Amino acid sequence: NDSELKVSHFIVKNPDRLVVDIEGLELNSTLKDLVAKIQPNDPYIRQVRVGQNRPNVVRLVFDLKEEVNPQVFTLEPVAGYQHRLVFDLYPVNAPDPIAALISKGDWSRDPMPEVQPSLRSVQVEPRAGDPQQQKPFQNTVTRMLTIALDPGHGGEDPGAIGGGGSREKDVVLAIAKRIKAKLEAQPNMRVMLTRDADFFVPLNVRVQKARKVQADLFVSIHADAFVEPTARGSSVFALSEKGASSTAARWLANKENAADLIGGVNMKSHDRQLASVLFDLSTTAQINDSLKLAKSVLGEIGGINRLHRGSVEQAGFAVLKAPDIPSILIETAFISNPQEEAKLTDEVYQDQMAEAVVKGIKKYFAKNPPLAKGRMT
Template sequence: MPRTPALPPDALIPGSPKRRTILKAGGTLLLSVVAPLTASAAQIMAVRVWPADEYTRVTLENDGELKTTHFMVPDPPRLVVDIDGLALNDTLKSLVAKIESNDPYIKQVRVGQNRPNVVRLVFDLKEEVKPQVFNLAPIAGYHHRLIFDLYPVKPVDPLASMIAKENWTTDAAPATPTPAVQPGEPTVGQAGPDAIAKLEADAARAGSTPAQPQPTTPQPAQPHAPAKAAPGQKVARMVTIALDPGHGGEDPGATGTTGVHEKDIVLAVAKRLKAKLEDLPNTRVMLTRDADFFVPLGQRVEKARKVQADLFVSIHADAFVEPTARGSSVFVLSEKGASSSAARWLAADQNKADLIGGVNLASHDRQLASVLMDLSQTAQINDSMKLGKAVLTEIGGINRLHRGVVEQAGFAVLKAPDIPSILVETAFISNPEEEARLKDDAYQNQLADAITKGIKRYFAYNPPLAKSRMT
């Protein structure tokens, strides 16, 4: 057995130079051991839970990146997570009270100090899940975030979910929703050669002399009776429209001066619009999100493709550095760059959604991404432009237009290669006057009416064709 070297005879004498040297060395060694332990003790600053049918997200916001290990335990199903270098505090303990009884996947959560410097979370589950656990770097006012996304083992199918939530008829009906056309305008399937030119002229007039909106009391949509086909009339297929309320969950979008979030405004508008569209014959609507949760940009597009949508309408509310900016806008995808510097800025800002909302890059579908990034989709852009002009014309009747033309930019959410797609910026939430209108029920109802009329106008000139199943 090796012997420990003996200390020099004067090492313990007070004031001895050798004693001071040994004490200094010992202190340095102690600090080198304690300092890393102290520095690694992260603190949880906020906890958030976002339950939804598609998945439940749990977010731990903290002052440093956390290291975790996790595993599943069956019978009953549980997710166990150990977090290294974390001190248990009251904020983390508050996670227990944030689990709601209607959460589809989490029954309850238990939080405790498993061992020194390690906190254990145990999620008691209502069913087996496929968890994704990942870290997000600081961005957009957030600190470091540790994310737990709990997905069902069998993913929610958008088409099955859409059909299950509603009771549409498949009885015979007119070939398209009856458009609100003016005298002299072509009827469905009979668009004249100058139809698009007329839309452009209408949009220009709407941009220069917008009508003043008249407050209306929103009326709940009444279920419509199935329309029967007349003898010999061709039976119509169902028209499917995908509505995409922007942002959600961890991504609040823009915030107005009174603290209202874009994600809440656009969801309210989308729900009103859904009710109005579904009051039309033979029309069904899919919302990319129907509650306050985050949906990555690519998944929004993929949902629309899975339900074989005929149209895709993304709804947003502008924000700009200057509070004087105002007006509504409609955008479509561009193959050749943005149509203005403002459009380029807005597209870049909206395309940050995945960074802010948080996407697990390890599970990102690269094949899907390559499909969605394919810009050789001239036909889609042409149809999108027609839809955009029709909607812009109607919106110009209730609000000032930021510009009197449909703009183009590289919005990621508009890159479905086979669906006419537009992005509607309803108003500037950063403008106090427009923020007040966006919060008003009557104005939200007017917006939904205007977009509905625009879609009907589009179908008047572009009746939906029979389509084969998308791949």
């Protein structure tokens, strides 16, 4: 809207409904069209009804499929958007993400399939003089590896847009799906996508999703953009404890961190951890492991595309701040560069990029076998 909206809302039980009153509006065709926008497979909304409740007040009634905790809030103008009214519906009884992931992949909760020893086997050699030296003992730690893939942007946030009209959110989702297919073709690997379609996911929720499925790695996929169309090349980033490694890295992190404002996040209730992370020993270890992963992936990407810089860069990306998961952000190419935009929309290049990322991840695990892991809280 071109002016700030005044809104009130309340819940009605038996059956569950969310009622929203918007002041200063008269019923129009745009509001009436909301009725048709609710899809049958919507997880929470059965249907929406709209009407003129009283003069200058439009009422929306959301008939719900289950009990929810709603957040209804307004956003100031940002990017190409005017004043916005946002409805976030959270289930009172949230589903178990690990159970859902296992269900989709038909995995047991304690999988013990065969693995390649070079990737995930640990052999304990007897010490000199040990009475059992004649009978070497082999202890093999085997478990399912979970990789969280994070296609950047989505929904109301298109990300960067190339000169030819290509949208970052579409390109990175396509690449992420290719990476997922290739990883899940490996033994003992499963993948969780933070989004698998065109919808917006707040930065802190992306991190929460990875932690809830006990991810071993977090890989965020993006397509870079710059004010000059001549900028080109791929990059890999890790979190920084002491500030950005370059001015460009700081600029990019600030741009990516603004995604929540564009996508419509209620900043008043935003996770404070993402605003200011307490860097303790676990975070330092995460950064060290992230740098190892980033170096491995960067080396593989360098074989299919020119690198923007020849080394891993670091900055304060909000989406990389899980304190217990090695996390990297990959800028696959500059979508603002006409030649690289063409690459990003080319299926052959997308597949090459996906293959390079998978090779980098496999090489990382070969040198850094994961330990047995308990459930994170």
